[in-house]
Amino acid sequence: MPQSSQAALREPTVVVASDYFDSYAVVGLLAVIGVLFVAVAFGAGRLLRPVVPTPEKLLTYECGVDPVGEGWAHTQVRYYVYAFLYVIFAVDSIFLFPWATVFAAPGYGAATLVEMFIFLGFLAVGLLYAYKKGVLTWT
Amino acid sequence: MNDALDVALRLLIVFVVFLTFPLIVGQAEHKVMAHMQGRLGPMYAGGFHGWAQLVADGVKFAQKEDIVPAGADRRIFQLAPAVALLPYLLVLLAIPIGPGDGAVGEVVDAGVFFVLAVMGVGVLGSLMAGWASANKFSLLGGLRTAAQLLAYELPMLLTAASVAMAAGTVSLPGIVDAFEWWWLPWQIVGAIVFFIAGLAELQRPPFDMPVADSEIIFGAYTEYTGLRFALFLLAEYAGIVVLCGLTTVLFLGGWHGPWGADGLGWVWTLLKSAVLAFVVIWLRVTYPRLREDQLQKLSWTLLVPLSLAQIALTGVVKVVIS
Numbered sequence: 388m389p390q391s392s393q394a395a396l397r398e399p400t401v402v403v404a405s406d407y408f409d410s411y412a413v414v415g416l417l418a419v420i421g422v423l424f425v426a427v428a429f430g431a432g433r434l435l436r437p438v439v440p441t442p443e444k445l446l447t448y449e450c451g452v453d454p455v456g457e458g459w460a461h462t463q464v465r466y467y468v469y470a471f472l473y474v475i476f477a478v479d480s481i482f483l484f485p486w487a488t489v490f491a492a493p494g495y496g497a498a499t500l501v502e503m504f505i506f507l508g509f510l511a512v513g514l515l516y517a518y519k520k521g522v523l524t525w526t
Numbered sequence: 527m528n529d530a531l532d533v534a535l536r537l538l539i540v541f542v543v544f545l546t547f548p549l550i551v552g553q554a555e556h557k558v559m560a561h562m563q564g565r566l567g568p569m570y571a572g573g574f575h576g577w578a579q580l581v582a583d584g585v586k587f588a589q590k591e592d593i594v595p596a597g598a599d600r601r602i603f604q605l606a607p608a609v610a611l612l613p614y615l616l617v618l619l620a621i622p623i624g625p626g627d628g629a630v631g632e633v634v635d636a637g638v639f640f641v642l643a644v645m646g647v648g649v650l651g652s653l654m655a656g657w658a659s660a661n662k663f664s665l666l667g668g669l670r671t672a673a674q675l676l677a678y679e680l681p682m683l684l685t686a687a688s689v690a691m692a693a694g695t696v697s698l699p700g701i702v703d704a705f706e707w708w709w710l711p712w713q714i715v716g717a718i719v720f721f722i723a724g725l726a727e728l729q730r731p732p733f734d735m736p737v738a739d740s741e742i743i744f745g746a747y748t749e750y751t752g753l754r755f756a757l758f759l760l761a762e763y764a765g766i767v768v769l770c771g772l773t774t775v776l777f778l779g780g781w782h783g784p785w786g787a788d789g790l791g792w793v794w795t796l797l798k799s800a801v802l803a804f805v806v807i808w809l810r811v812t813y814p815r816l817r818e819d820q821l822q823k824l825s826w827t828l829l830v831p832l833s834l835a836q837i838a839l840t841g842v843v844k845v846v847i848s
Contacts, residue, residue, distance in 0.1 A: 411634070413533055413536075414620075414640075417540065417541075418612065418616060421608075421615045422608070425757070429604075429753065433592075436588065436591055437591050438591065440593070444593055447595050447596075447749070457597075469673055473677070480684055483690075483691075483837075488695055491694060497845070500841055503841045504838065504841075514831065523822070523823060523827055
């Protein structure tokens, strides 16, 4: 008897999980269709288009003059600071979504609201710090 | 068997929408831009007001020679257009256009999450193209694309989270189900921020610094020709369809309308999306391109604080009314 009740307890979760994966199976199927579409398009393109390569055509395009140096040239990457900022903020924001679904549920109200303002406060202070540091203005 | 048929039909519809709607938006852009600028736009192809212009373009693209520069990273270069395009196909599957299970490709449980995550992948295509081209312009374009995604993904995430808070669910049909008309003024700041951030993520003018033709030719796509170039363009327009659909579903109430929401809800969804697509085109004609630093500044000093404020407002109102 305990075994069967255990099975009854377990059963619903199994159904939910398989439903859950079902919807992603359809997503996967669509991805396969998409890949097939691209493959067919490229394959058909191969049959349709002319292939007449010349060294000039295969040259890297630099406004008509011969390319200078390498394409993977050294540049000053100013964006990395934004990348740091983004990673910090985005990882924080990810946690918003599960929280968003329950925060107004009965019994949560005021406490989660305070939590939210603490969270927003952290983000705002971080942003303000970056601003004061001059990260957000270009020289 | 019936289930398999059902799924096949849904996938087919999503795929057809994916192939036709971007072309409709593209053709609308040709004509709307032309008329806004006192031109006629395409008039010849297909006879009636040049309706077949994009079909003709497609035929032309398919006949063009496919050139991979000798210095390029061949495999990555060739794969990049597919990576840029396919995420939008997957997102279309999750966007509901009407009430019930019948009017959505597939109800994905964590809808908002799934949609935002998959949309972010598209930018990888531009980054791959920019790096693999071994071209200075492409590299700069790719880096600018990445920087733009970093800046604008954040307000997009935060405003989407605000709607999820309002609805108490992250499922897209669930959000539209919970929608009430007064959400419109309540979430209006979030809606505008989301839409602008989406535009910037698609690199649409006035946020098209990554492909600024007067500076870096065509950014990450400089070296592309023929079909692969066409796929990048298709990705841009599929992106417009997805963005307008998502904005409609998240902020404008999807299939809800003043009347006729029972049977013809999907008309409302399409109508709202079409109006938004028109706005996308309108903005392109109206505003000059933002400089790279102005782009970053707009996001970090205006859109991010605004979206944080929207979250605060959403939280307070939600707790007060519940």
